[in-house]
Amino acid sequence: MGDNETTTSIGWIGAGRMGYAMIERLLDAGHDVSVYNRTRSKAEPLAQRGAKLVDSPAQLADRDVVFVMVAASEDLEAVTIGEDGLLTADSSPQIIVDSSTVSATVSEKIRGLAAERGTALLAAPVSGNPKVVRSGKLTLAVSGPKEAFDRAEPLLKPLGRGVTYVGEGEVARLVKICHNVFLGVVVQSLAEITVLAERGGTSRQAFLEFLNNSVMGSTFTRYKSPAFVNLDFTPTFTNILLRKDFDLGLEAAREHGVPMPVAALAAEMVSSAIGAGHTTEDFATLLLEQARRSGVELVSENVDVDDGLGTDTNG
Template sequence: MTVSTPRPTIGWAGTGRMGYAMVSRLLHAGHDVTVYNRTRSKCEPLGELGATIVDSAAELADRDVVFTMVSASKDFAEVALGEQGILRQPAKPRILVDCSTVSRDVSAQVRREAEHVGTALLVAPVSGNAKVVKAGRLSMVASGPREVFDEAQPLLTTIAASVTYAGQDDLARLVKLAHNIFLGVVTQSMAEITVLAERGGVSRAAFLEFLNGSVLGSVFTRYKTPAFVNLDFTPTFTPELLRKDFDLGLAAARELGVPMPVAALTHHIVQQSLGRGHHDTDFAVLLSEAARSAGLTLEPEDADVSDGLSASS
């Protein structure tokens, strides 16, 4: 399978926080991108960067490569298979790249329809958030036909600094679910130990400075340090989205017969945070929940701490 032009025309459905940032990288690289978002106002600023804005997913179908970046399984099914769906139009893209985290059943349904109409589905979920995308630090894992991955790889590497091929079909989705379960477990552990240190009289800034300089420090612990220190829970990834990934990941674990007791407990804690009203906030709010359980009232430290990221083009 080959794309018809050296610089393929690109369609993009879904320009929330992540989709917007990812499209911006393609536009800055000079690609021809047509974008659709259910709430048009969220994608209109991309027009100033050179994007063509359309009012339905159907209007993306004649692009060479179409990306989707949506919130839930039902949204992916609607964008791909609904009445105005990309795969229901007379013209079809050669390649459909889904960067969402959706259920295996919906993905399989879309894959069957895509194969039926002659479109190749490449699954390509990502690790990071909008700021990570802007900094040029996004990671992506992809699965599907190897020749399709090879064809799409120049576009994928424009969006993400690290692109890994995981194999056929939906294997990339399992990789992403395993990753996000680990994300939740690490965040909960980071919250608990930070509360332990503060309860003993150590400032969060000092404790996390030590942690980040040790062998246990990581890009992620550095990135979450300002949120933990200054209690800035502006959403980058919400507890609700994290719970969705735990739901899907633990379902996969049950199907594959893999016990995950630590993940199951973290899932319960994430659900508890939602029960306490933490919906439209960052999942770093798990720190506040850990402090609450310890009877500790947190205050912003107003410290000048780095998130470890530097923007790049």
């Protein structure tokens, strides 16, 4: 692809909230990006920033590397092998980087069809949301042919702060599921200790400030602190989506013979929150359920809390 990565032509399928923010980072890094989005108007502002817009995935087939960021398995099939799909044109990209949330089965199917055309598929699930992307803190786990990863890595680096090659085939999908299981376990534990601290007489803001400055603090505990303190449950990730990942994680655990007692219990707490009606809000609503079980009535503390992401847009 040449010594200068910016000469590599990039295609991008799917300019939803996450895809849009990731495209912005590639454009800011000086890359040549052509974009297909099902609703063209949502991608129009990207054209003003230098992206070229196309009317079908097939029109991206002559690009060197094509990223895909769509919502579900059937969407991935539609944009690759459906009508005017990426893999239906005369030419094919050298590499497809798929960051969609899809099943390993569908991904393997597309991987095989792409390979027949000489195209390598990299599974590259991401951890983060649009604000995390814009602050340069997105992380990616990537699996597939190592040679394809080495060639695509310079294009992946501007997307965030961490790009990790985790192995062949679909193993990146499992890595992402393991990550999200941990997410659920941590937020449930954080809810328990935060309610205990408040019940004992401290404010949530003071407790979390102490925790975040300690060795136990993390990017995640800081990021969730405003939701816990001010009870703002605008969704970044819902309990419904989290339960799906717990189900996948526990299924994989049985398949591989790995007991996961803590994860299994946390999964039941997520189901309990869903049963209580917390289906469209953020999964930080696990805090509300913990408070309810503890006889604690939570009110917003209405204080400005740093989420730790800042406004760094340069990574």
